Amino acid sequence: MIGAVLAGGKSRRFGGNKLLYRIDGKLLVLHTIERLESCPSVEEVVLIASQENAGSLERFGRRVVVDELLVGPLGGIYTALKLGDAFVVAGDMPSIVPELVEAIIGEFRRRNVDACVPRWPNGYIEPLHAAYSTRFRKAIEKQLNEGEYQIKKAIEPANVCYFPLEGVPKEWHVSFFNVNRKEEVKRIGPYTLID
Template sequence: MKRVSGIILASGESRRFGENKLFYKINGKMLIEYTIENARNSLLYEKIIVFNPAVNYSVLNLNGFKIAINYDYKNGMSTSIAAGLRKVENNIDGVMILLGDSPLIDQNIINRMINIYSQNDAGIVSAYNSGIPVNPAIFSSKYFNDLLNLKGDVGGRFILRNHPEDIIRVEIDNNALLDVDTKEDLKKIFKN
């Protein structure tokens, strides 16, 4: 089994939500707790979570997680990826980029992608939906410099576009892809 670090991006500003959505309680748990539990219960070798400095993360159970603080969070997602990547152990084979506001990316999806990555030589394993790349994605260590050099509010899609020959595409169900930008999104996700 290849060693994959999970980097949970949790340093956004939640502008559309009106408050820090990751700490909004739904069904008795904060939104970010769903993502944390999914990562904790998965095959991820190492777990890293990236916050901005304004976040009081002491209310969370982060046992087993490394914490990265992104002081440059206002300059976009790329800075959060870089902050998380700087915490990765030297012997890691790859990183999985996870969004803190995607509670339905559960341990089954995470494990499936890690297993596919471990059984193949591809440098990237990415979730896709109807032919479109979506989160999460695993990038092998050969892409770490590319990830560190991303600029602005972009994730790994730039790397995906430049290396289509090195990608294994994993089709993911529509429902698992729902992320939270508004309180209405929360109602859709947790309608059951």
């Protein structure tokens, strides 16, 4: 299974390319990449990029694949699944918990589903911290043909299992933290913009 890091966003709320901000001496996206690489079930980490930021991501020495659809995260997942089954995360998730990733992948494999998506007790799902089969591309194609780009709308009718989060250790909840604004980066550690 690949680990697919969605890294094509424009970081509008952040006001600059947040993936290239240093947090505790390391670029934000590298925190995400290295956490995924420490998962035994992840054979390779691939960066899913836009055409405009692909060049800046090649410096990390991982495969960079360009998302030609540019319809948001749904297009990034679709692009990643061309390469095989994938555990998909957003590039701005620096605190991924490998044990949680392994638990989700394990459930995905046991259940032989198109997707295994974490779900909170209130019903909220975490589609950018989830495992997807290449079969899920058909569900995405249907959504794309209908001009609908919400991931949730593709997940709901699919052969999906929901990974219940009420049973996981509370310290694993940090795995879902993502950085949207500079104030959030400051809560993690000192930061600087890197060219």
